[in-house]
Amino acid sequence: MIETSDLAAAAAAATVPHIKLNDGNAIPQIGLGVLRIDDEGVVPVVESALAAGYRHIDGAAGYNNEAGVGRALAATGFNTGDQRKSLWLTTKLRDSEQGYDSALKAFDNSLKLLQVDYVDMYMIHWPTPFNWRSGDTWKAFAKLREDGRVRTLGVCNFLPEHLERLHEETGEWPAVDQIELHPTWQQRDVVAFCQEHGIAVEAYSPMARGADLNAGDGTIARIAAAHNVTPAQVILRWHIENGTIIIPKSVHAERQKQNLDVFGFALSLEEHKAIDALDGPQRAGHDPMTFTYA
Template sequence: MAEPREPQKPQEHNVPMITLSDGNRIPQVGLGVLRIDDEGVTPVVENAIAVGYRHIDGAAGYNNEAGVGRALANTGYNTGDKRADIWVTTKLRDSEQGYDSARKAFDRQLGLLQLEYVDMYMLHWPTPFDWRSGETWKAFAEFRAEGRVKTLGVCNFLPEHLDRLHEETGEYPAINQIELHPTWQQREVVAYCKEHGIAIEAYSPMARGADLNAGDGTIERIAQAHHVSPAQAILRWHIENGTIIIPKSVHAQRQKENLDLFGFALTQEEHAAIDALDGPTRAGHDPLTFTYA
């Protein structure tokens, strides 16, 4: 057996930067902060920054923007030279879609985050049963023109929603953040986005842990071959696909592990074996019927 692989130190991670259609560059690995309360999220984000994360993915609907803001202020990443070294995403509440309501919401969110600008502002769900994305996007474009947002993105949009947004605004988002993991690969959505220059960002990249045991031990066998964890094997698969990932962890050691993806590579056979795990069942919600916050 090969010797166990030495974990990389934070400064050696060299997380790749993904260049977006608007020319901005986003770290390929970020920290998701869903389902962490406002008080608890502050030390989680502070620790993530300490171990090397430079990309934080939040949302108004997570009800913890103030806590994220405290972490950014406490670490000095909310202003000055350090601000340029971190990517901060937040999302509009679905209930605040619309031009006027988005303008008001964004001002509130910047205040909670203690930031002068965010790197990305996103529509959280398409809500096709109450479609307001076109008028909301007008406000988004104004925030960008004002220098208060760098990149505009969407979450959970299907091709039909991206088509409609483009018809109404003349623009595609730079990123579409979708549920994506080995057993739910959304290949049609991914192909559409690639064709239209939209980067894919995966949330629930391990199906909230369910995919760690996918394929009758396939993930475990691949992980053992590289002396890494099953989580690292899955996240490495995403990295090799060019997908931006935002795994969530409140544990310091797992945060480090989720960044330590660049000292090994899957073989073509291993990558294909994970590709073959695609299935018909999502872990989360249906974009055609769901609204969040």
């Protein structure tokens, strides 16, 4: 007998569009981010997200919780068989392990911790232009793809100059560039470059870690009230309408469901433009020119 909760999860999963990537794969437009959740705490978070209908989990070696994600996938059956095929699983290489041989070794460890046979996307976490190893790293990624252990190759926090340098060294554009992107930090130059070169844009901190919920002197709240939804849902809907992949993080089951429930309304052209107008000069996170993570 199929449980009512299973039907609800299936229905929620079915509402999420897929974004076609330049390598022919398709990624669910909404995923769950697991940054800043410890290895024990991430287990129930991933389990509740899967129960709510999430079919896209975005992790990283640098988050130090791959083992917990792996335990959640094993406990729910999403690490093998048809359920594994229904899930998009991303992880990222630690910056300290960039390079050809070190990336291959690091990937073996990630796969073991995650308790899966392959990941859907493997990403370079930061470009580290002051210690550039992305070309050699990418060649290791390409071998993993050739071996069937990774489906899609992506990068995070790459600016146009980094994307161009990677292309010059490897002859490839990544399928995805995951960047900090939210109403008050829209990175239009990076987005335009990605669109021009067929690279899908994925937003982390899609609500500026909550700061943008109050952006624009109540703009977001007024739009939310007009649609009888939450300010968070308004911002996520804005991303969806822009064609951006989003990975909102929440450790609360009800909020996870709300973050997935953004397909029952649409922003008017005026509302969308009002959010566009919130763009500002201040990022919430780190500068890709100077930062390295793990």
